[in-house]
Amino acid sequence: MNRRNFLSGVAGLLSPVALPEGAVATSLAGSSWALLSDTHIAGDLGERRHGVCMAANARKVIAEIVDRDGGDAGVIVNGDCAHLFGKGQDYANFSELVDPLIQSRRGLHLLLGNHDDRDAFSRACGCAGAESSLVPGKRTSFLPAEEANWFFLDSLETGRLVSGRIGEDQLIWLAAMLDRHKDKPAIVVAHHHLQPVGGKSASLGPGGGLKDSAALFKLLTSQRQVKAYLHGHTHRWGISQTREGLYVVNLPSTAYVFERPQPSGWVDARLYHHGMRVELRSLDSQHPDHGVPQFLRWRK
Numbered sequence: 278m279n280r281r282n283f284l285s286g287v288a289g290l291l292s293p294v295a296l297p298e299g300a301v302a303t304s305l306a307g308s309s310w311a312l313l314s315d316t317h318i319a320g321d322l323g324e325r326r327h328g329v330c331m332a333a334n335a336r337k338v339i340a341e342i343v344d345r346d347g348g349d350a351g352v353i354v355n356g357d358c359a360h361l362f363g364k365g366q367d368y369a370n371f372s373e374l375v376d377p378l379i380q381s382r383r384g385l386h387l388l389l390g391n392h393d394d395r396d397a398f399s400r401a402c403g404c405a406g407a408e409s410s411l412v413p414g415k416r417t418s419f420l421p422a423e424e425a426n427w428f429f430l431d432s433l434e435t436g437r438l439v440s441g442r443i444g445e446d447q448l449i450w451l452a453a454m455l456d457r458h459k460d461k462p463a464i465v466v467a468h469h470h471l472q473p474v475g476g477k478s479a480s481l482g483p484g485g486g487l488k489d490s491a492a493l494f495k496l497l498t499s500q501r502q503v504k505a506y507l508h509g510h511t512h513r514w515g516i517s518q519t520r521e522g523l524y525v526v527n528l529p530s531t532a533y534v535f536e537r538p539q540p541s542g543w544v545d546a547r548l549y550h551h552g553m554r555v556e557l558r559s560l561d562s563q564h565p566d567h568g569v570p571q572f573l574r575w576r577k
């Protein structure tokens with residue numbers, strides 16, 4: 278999407294707030310992020326599951342990101358990079374598939390899911406980068422962008438096939454970091470979804486998510502600068518908002534889905550100081566949600 282098309286597309290979505298001169302250009306332009314999840318790349322590039330070749334889907338998604346000039350501020354892959362057990366060859370193939378993003382100078386931010394293996398990922402995935410030392414034993418990172426601060430959490434709990442956990446150390450780290458960075462909107466990202474907490478919020482997902490959902494949910498909703506929680510894991514696409522005004526964004530899988538008509542694809546996001554525009558890019562262009570922009574206006 279070129280800049281002119283984008284500005285005309287988003288014009289109706291911006292609020293008529295008066296901005297100081299000089300701030301308008303930056304605020305209108307925003308920054309472009311490509312949001313992916315659950316690529317499930319196998320050691321055999323031709324492997325298929327649920328009728329889908331995962332590598333072929335990833336190739337199409339990555340080619341589209343580059344073609345659309347998407348994600349020039351960063352590409353986020355929200356876990357389950359590997360197929361089932363996080364084998365070395367899964368990550369070797371994953372590295373090869375995402376290489377066009379690296380060659381086109383996009384920053385790549387990789388998170389871990391329940392089908393990943395932390396050690397194999399670090400050893401075999403050439404694009405994984407150095408392990409973070411922010412929280413011992415976890416790949417946790419903090420990415421300050423112009424419009425918002427990103428907090429990437431590692432919800433992989435070794436030995437668990439499906440569920441995940443943020444863990445006390447990461448929760449303490451996140452609480453301290455949020456206290457220190459109240460100046461900008463915060464977006465928190467982890468692979469697993471929030472599970473129902475005491476039946477209080479209808480927008481939280483089903484079981485198989487974060488074992489410590491209640492603690493994370495309390496932290497996210499109590500800090501007003503946290504505007505959104507992004508997760509994958511369910512292989513579904515959807516956006517909900519809690520009664521506290523926190524957006525919960527369920528990123529689709531680039532690979533297979535568990536139930537139709539859920540889409541496979543990615544999310545083209547543009548980040549502003551006051552919110553984020555998100556657009557599903559389904560691999561099936563006939564999907565009813567494909568190409569439909571939604572604007573998430575941040576809570577005050």
Ligand SMILES: [Fe+2]
Binds near residue numbers: 317357392510511
């Ligand atoms: Fe997955």
